[in-house]
Amino acid sequence: MKILISCYMLDLSGTPTYTVTLCRELINRGHDVSIYTTLSGKLAEGFNVYTDVSVIPKPDIIIAQHNTCAINLKQAFPKVPMIFSSHGVGPALEQPPDIDVQWYISVNEEVTANLVSKGVPASKIDLVRDFINVDRFFPATNLNETPKRILFISNYKKAVAFLTVRDACAKMGIEFKAAGAPYRRSYQIEHEINQADIVVSIARGVLEAMSCGRAAISYDLGRGDGYIDSGIYFESRTRNFGYLKCKYEFTVDSLIKEIEKYNPAIGITNRSFIVAHHNHRKATDQILEIVNKVI
Numbered sequence: 001m002k003i004l005i006s007c008y009m010l011d012l013s014g015t016p017t018y019t020v021t022l023c024r025e026l027i028n029r030g031h032d033v034s035i036y037t038t039l040s041g042k043l044a045e046g047f048n049v050y051t052d053v054s055v056i057p058k059p060d061i062i063i064a065q066h067n068t069c070a071i072n073l074k075q076a077f078p079k080v081p082m083i084f085s086s087h088g089v090g091p092a093l094e095q096p097p098d099i100d101v102q103w104y105i106s107v108n109e110e111v112t113a114n115l116v117s118k119g120v121p122a123s124k125i126d127l128v129r130d131f132i133n134v135d136r137f138f139p140a141t142n143l144n145e146t147p148k149r150i151l152f153i154s155n156y157k158k159a160v161a162f163l164t165v166r167d168a169c170a171k172m173g174i175e176f177k178a179a180g181a182p183y184r185r186s187y188q189i190e191h192e193i194n195q196a197d198i199v200v201s202i203a204r205g206v207l208e209a210m211s212c213g214r215a216a217i218s219y220d221l222g223r224g225d226g227y228i229d230s231g232i233y234f235e236s237r238t239r240n241f242g243y244l245k246c247k248y249e250f251t252v253d254s255l256i257k258e259i260e261k262y263n264p265a266i267g268i269t270n271r272s273f274i275v276a277h278h279n280h281r282k283a284t285d286q287i288l289e290i291v292n293k294v295i
Contacts, residue, residue, distance in 0.1 A: 002058075004063070011039075013181075018131070036049075053073060061083070061295055062077065062081070063082075083103045103125075109239075128283050130207060131207075131278045134278075134279050137211035143213070148197055149174065150259070151195070153189070154220050162182075168259060179192055190208065193208060198262060199215070200219050201241075202219070202240070203241055206218055210271065211274040221242070224247075224250060226247065226250075
């Protein structure tokens with residue numbers, strides 16, 4: 001099947017990493033996959049990527065991400081069925097485009113509610129949870145009995161969250177490291193995750209940490225759900241482990257209380273949650289079922 005997927009840019013951030021994870025799995029299954037992007041980026045390497053819609057071969061199906069890309073592709077291929085996949089509630093690019101779309105995919109309950117609030121019929125939305133390549137992100141090392149290293153993953157500028165995590169680590173005598181756009185981008189972040197006992201992040205950063213069998217704390221941009229365990233996982237995933245509807249604004253002292261919840265047994269629990277609910281193979285199965293339904 002000829003599948004065209006769009007993504008506004010292909011830098012090292014959430015939706016682009018989701019995109020290349022999906023593309024690789026579809027290619028592995030024998031599909032002819034192309035990517036349309038406006039700004040491209042380093043993650044484009046190794047894929048069939050177009051920045052000009054006029055030269056894209058006609059696909060059988062379009063999985064559109066980011067509304068400006070969806071509009072451009074609808075104009076280029078008005079008769080090709082389209083699925084619009086939304087990954088957030090705040091960014092303008094994630095809002096449903098004002099065009100004819102056959103079906104919608106949301107990555108969590110908060111996104112589903114946002115699509116419905118914008119006029120999309122609930123009957124035309126399928127929830128496919130944000131997913132991780134569980135073969136790439138796997139537990140390569142054991143957790144220490146007490147936390148020795150904390151990794152903060154963020155693509156947002158150095159601000160209150162960075163300072164809070166850094167100062168909490170200093171106060172507890174724990175080694176602190178940061179990765180992401182303001183610090184230094186890591187294209188093999190799984191190795192750095194596996195060197196940490198706890199990862200502090202939001203969204204896919206939390207999922208990647210859990211997939212590697214690490215303890216995870218949901219926190220960035222001033223808010224978070226704290227230490228992820230079976231008591232908070234099912235609620236926190238409805239908002240992708242981050243953003244405004246999270247429970248807490250942390251101080252250094254309150255974040256220390258979350259770190260003190262650490263138990264190395266959480267690694268097995270976290271890995272099992274990812275394999276069961278955020279597995280890239282299972283998610284691809286779901287997406288292909290939707291594709292076949294729409295076609």
